[in-house]
Amino acid sequence: MRGRGPALLSNALEAASPHPPCRGGRQMSRKMGKNASGAGRLLAASVLLVALCGVPAARAAEQETAGGGRTGGGDAEPAEQGKREAAASPELFSTATTALGIDVFRALAGKGRGNLAISPFSIEAALGMTRLGARGRTAEEMDAVLHIEEEAAFHTSAAAAWERLEAVAKGPLELAAANRIFVEERLHLRPEFVERTATLYHAPVERTPFGRDPEGSRMRINTWVEKQTQSHIRDLLPPRSIDPMTRLVLVDALYFSGRWASRFERSRTRPAPFQAYGERRVKVPMMRQEGTFKYAEVEGAQVLEMPYQGGALSMVIVLPREPTGLPALERALSAETLDRWLSALSPRRVRVSLPRFTLRPKRSIPLGSTLKTLGMPTAFTPEADFTGMIEAAGDRGGLFIDAAFHQVFVEVREEGTRAAAATAVVIRTRGGGGHRQLKPVVFRADRPFLFLIRDTKSQLLLFLGRVTHPRA
Template sequence: MTPADPADARAFATATSAFGLDVWRALRARGETGNLAISPASLSTALAMTYGGARGETATAMQRTLHLATDPDATMPAAGALVRAWNAPRETYTLAVANRLFAEDSYAFRDAYLAATRDHFGAEAERLDFVSAAEASRAHINEWVSSQTRERIRELLPSGSIDPLTRLVLVNAVYFHGRWQHEFDRARTEDLPFFANGGEASVAVPTMHARGGRYGEDEGVQILELPYTGDELAMMIVLPRERDGLAAVEETLDATRVEQWAGRVTERHDVDVRLPRFRIETGSLALRTELEGLGMAIAFSDRADLSGMSADGAQALAISDVYHRVFVEVNEEGTEAAAATGVVVAVRSMPANPPPSFHADHPFLFFLRDTRSGAILFAGRVVDPR
């Protein structure tokens, strides 16, 4: 197995955040205005496995869209190094990243490609009969995703997503469960007003209360970072100063801005924190249109070149769609989050005194980050915690 250059692994972490927030903006342009969550880590990992088999103009387009600094052969070990770091066993929290290839039994794939995805991503190739048992194959893949996400993601691939033309499904599943370094006291949780959707009318939602945290301020926002036990991962919450200010904050949202916010926070023992409990469970998001708009259209077309994975020159491949689904729950003890991404490949057819208050009583953003690499594992928007 080719070892990863540490600089390439760091660059992939940076690319993960940049690409994930590109997808975020594309979903926002689609009209996704309610609660929303994505996993940049899951999306980038699944598409990095796909990029490993891309060649020519398709590889160039994917490299640009995914913000990658390296060619397919160098990206596989770089992404794999990050996956292995996330999967390292820990006593303080659970972070599991699982990958698998589901391949059409009758189709010939390059041994070198299958070996690379196995060695770098831990993605074993499982043969299925898409040609005559497409629906049973879809159910089997969904069962695998469910098992890898502790049953939080039950139906990644919707009905009709697998058909007799499907030749390969590349799946990534991410599961996280962590406890806050300083837990909220359930006895202090009370129903308080939340101005859902930034409006004038409020709804009563269970709101947690604590004192202390990593706090900072930037133009138009307050920032709170809550570390998990182990102090390797943290949730950063970005609260617009204005009740209806979320849209303006999202207009400028990119990876550089997130890093800027992260650099603003410092430990404060006097900040008064009020944060609603929330749970977000997205439907299965089909991302083909968004990825085409971000510059990957060739990968979905009859001009796609995925010859790095295919050993069958008679049946050229193209991506038919990319499906993504996320679950996030935040409560007094900590956070549980899960995400899955499936790529379906088919035959072409600083604070001031007095002590600051961080009262999240209106829509806000959150980012679950690996504070070592800066990679965003999960990102979300809460406009109504109910």
């Protein structure tokens, strides 16, 4: 749709399969402002999937009610709890998202020197849905990794974050998100889990034949992800990642399209040298413009913030002073450091040179070892407890995380940016203002740098990455 009436969250979009989704969660698919075409729009999509495998449940199917999106019956108490949780501020969720995003980014950055990008928002949102079903030590470790101090307040704040993104979508941007829970057709979910994921994360349930057709189910989910991310994330779930013991796949997707508030003139783009990691200088298309932007000089780096139309979202670029200074910046990166950098920003006349760049993944990144190292190893063992999601079959329901995958696409052009991200976590069974005018400062991004895309009001961190070679 086009026009002035759309909202951000399209959590109940039509799935690729002809099978209808179970009712639960709001259905929203709204796009704000004019659709930008080609490289002239900013598109960001982020998906997080959590797949759970386990022993078949005794009940063949949940009951669905037309009014409440419930599965398996039950009284109205879970729905009322979800409604109470849904009215809050996004601050807690935003703070936790930034902390987790930086933890994951630093862990991955230390494994190589190539280009890298993640979506902290999507990872936190999908793992947040998963946390609703965790219990015992599994829940405690997830709380530590997700930076959750008090669970109810965290989920309340998550709901507020989604509402904030809805508000952002009412500006001159295209913004959409979708959550969905793909469920084995014979599995019985706990009614309170269904209600809270629907109310807090707007995630409907869709029956999926994991047991009868695991490969078809994998392709079905990948097709859904591809649709939500405008075909930029393909084959998120690799071959053999889904088998007959898969029981749930929780999916979060984010799409963003917009233009720079001050766009680069294509006629001013010229080839220029860029000092790539471990290489001689390479020629890249360097975009140029001069204007007033928020800018700061911090220890060892320059920081530049470039807003998108409407000012609700922006890209922040952290450029090291030295061509080889990116590793030191990454070591210094923390939630506190990022807050200091952003707090130091103030309007300044800046002469900007920024390369066109594209980060296009060849395959998904395995995340399992990173999450275990960050502090949630129990979730990856037969001792994991996800009985808050399903009626337990055994002491803890027989579920544990087997693998996790992540994939991101980012493209920056004169008019804007396109980006997409996706993550899959597969869980298996253990049985199977005014300022003085100064001379413009020079911000020339001709060496590796960090970048992030954030909500300027809630500080919600949507994307975080680095560019070490614009043409890699």
